[in-house]
Amino acid sequence: MPDRFADWRPARLTKNFGDDSDLFQMDHEPLYLRRFPASFRAFERNERHHHDLAAKKSGCRTRHFHLVRAPHEAEIWLMTDGVAADFLPILAAAESPIGSLVVSIHDVTPITQPTIEKILADLRTAGVRVTSLLVVPDYHHRGKSVDDANFASWLRELEADGHEIVIHGYFHDRPRRESEGMREKFLTRVYTQDEAEFFDLKYDEVFARITRARDEFREARLSPIGFIAPAWLLSSEGERAARDADMQYTTRIATVIDLLTGERERSRALVYSTRSAWRRAASLGWNAALARRVAIGQLIRLCIHPSDIASRNVWKQIIRLTRRFSRTRNPTTYRDWISEERVTRKLL
Numbered sequence: 092m093p094d095r096f097a098d099w100r101p102a103r104l105t106k107n108f109g110d111d112s113d114l115f116q117m118d119h120e121p122l123y124l125r126r127f128p129a130s131f132r133a134f135e136r137n138e139r140h141h142h143d144l145a146a147k148k149s150g151c152r153t154r155h156f157h158l159v160r161a162p163h164e165a166e167i168w169l170m171t172d173g174v175a176a177d178f179l180p181i182l183a184a185a186e187s188p189i190g191s192l193v194v195s196i197h198d199v200t201p202i203t204q205p206t207i208e209k210i211l212a213d214l215r216t217a218g219v220r221v222t223s224l225l226v227v228p229d230y231h232h233r234g235k236s237v238d239d240a241n242f243a244s245w246l247r248e249l250e251a252d253g254h255e256i257v258i259h260g261y262f263h264d265r266p267r268r269e270s271e272g273m274r275e276k277f278l279t280r281v282y283t284q285d286e287a288e289f290f291d292l293k294y295d296e297v298f299a300r301i302t303r304a305r306d307e308f309r310e311a312r313l314s315p316i317g318f319i320a321p322a323w324l325l326s327s328e329g330e331r332a333a334r335d336a337d338m339q340y341t342t343r344i345a346t347v348i349d350l351l352t353g354e355r356e357r358s359r360a361l362v363y364s365t366r367s368a369w370r371r372a373a374s375l376g377w378n379a380a381l382a383r384r385v386a387i388g389q390l391i392r393l394c395i396h397p398s399d400i401a402s403r404n405v406w407k408q409i410i411r412l413t414r415r416f417s418r419t420r421n422p423t424t425y426r427d428w429i430s431e432e433r434v435t436r437k438l439l
């Protein structure tokens with residue numbers, strides 16, 4: 092096989108590849124092969140839709156696969172069964188060093204649902220079809236999110252499609268306290284606009300809020316296994332409480348923590364602040380630089396808030412980064428990433 096398979100970019104097969112058949116070129120278009128996760132999960136066989144399309148294009152009735160989720164209809168990559176089978180072992184081997192991309196969407200609530208739907212549609216066109224959805228159980232005491240039947244069934248559908256439902260705080264707010272020092276004031280008022288709900292909650296209260304959320308979600312036939320505190324602010328006793336409340340992982344701004352194994356993966360989250368013009372400008376520069384730095388890591392975390400889509404430049408950059416990362420990485424969720432990590436670590 093050409094060495095191209097060993098490098099980090101998606102392999103590109105053109106007419107020059109040395110294969111005289113038309114298998115690699117539909118209408119003499121170059122065919123792009125992208126790497127597989129070791130589990131072959133991205134190897135999608137979608138006969139209903141793609142077979143028809145392939146048959147129309149090529150005039151043949153052979154069953155076709157497309158190898159990866161294509162960002163655009165124009166970029167659907169097709170292969171026949173036989174050729175795909177030939178490439179499977181090579182692609183699997185080439186895949187092992189490649190990284191993952193987790194796109195998480197924060198502050199999913201019945202109020203933000205229409206915005207999140209738009210966000211998910213844009214992400215799909217940029218090559219990301221699964222995300223970790225951070226759902227707030229009772230946003231600012233406005234009522235239980237899953238009591239909204241339409242919202243709950245939308246979440247169930249998303250979960251069935253491979254998205255992940257994550258518990259994100261409980262109320263997502265924090266009443267101000269009388270005697271707060273500078274650090275508390277900065278973190279809870281300036282940095283998070285009074286939303287650092289779990290910043291200084293004691294063990295019992297963290298345990299109570301997470302188990303309540305967990306039970307409500309389970310009753311709504313959702314299966315969360317992760318807890319992420321608003322603005323990632325969670326004390327270490329809070330972390331213990333999350334584990335005792337059956338949560339398998341949590342994340343901080345710079346780490347993903349497997350609460351079952353105690354493993355901590357360092358990975359700085361890309362996240363934007365859109366509350367004011369200077370914050371937006373600073374975010375763009377910071378994230379452009381950070382994107383280059385995290386690109387060498389095993390796991391890239393891209394965190395999206397509902398307000399990001401309203402800021403044109405921020406959204407443009409998010410979609411550009413999503414498209415770039417999803418070309419060379421496996422888009423996944425925290426849930427699936429953690430379970431693959433456990434398998435990989437056992438194998439090593």
Ligand SMILES: [Zn+2]
Pocket residue numbers: 197198259263321322
């Ligand atoms: Zn949040």
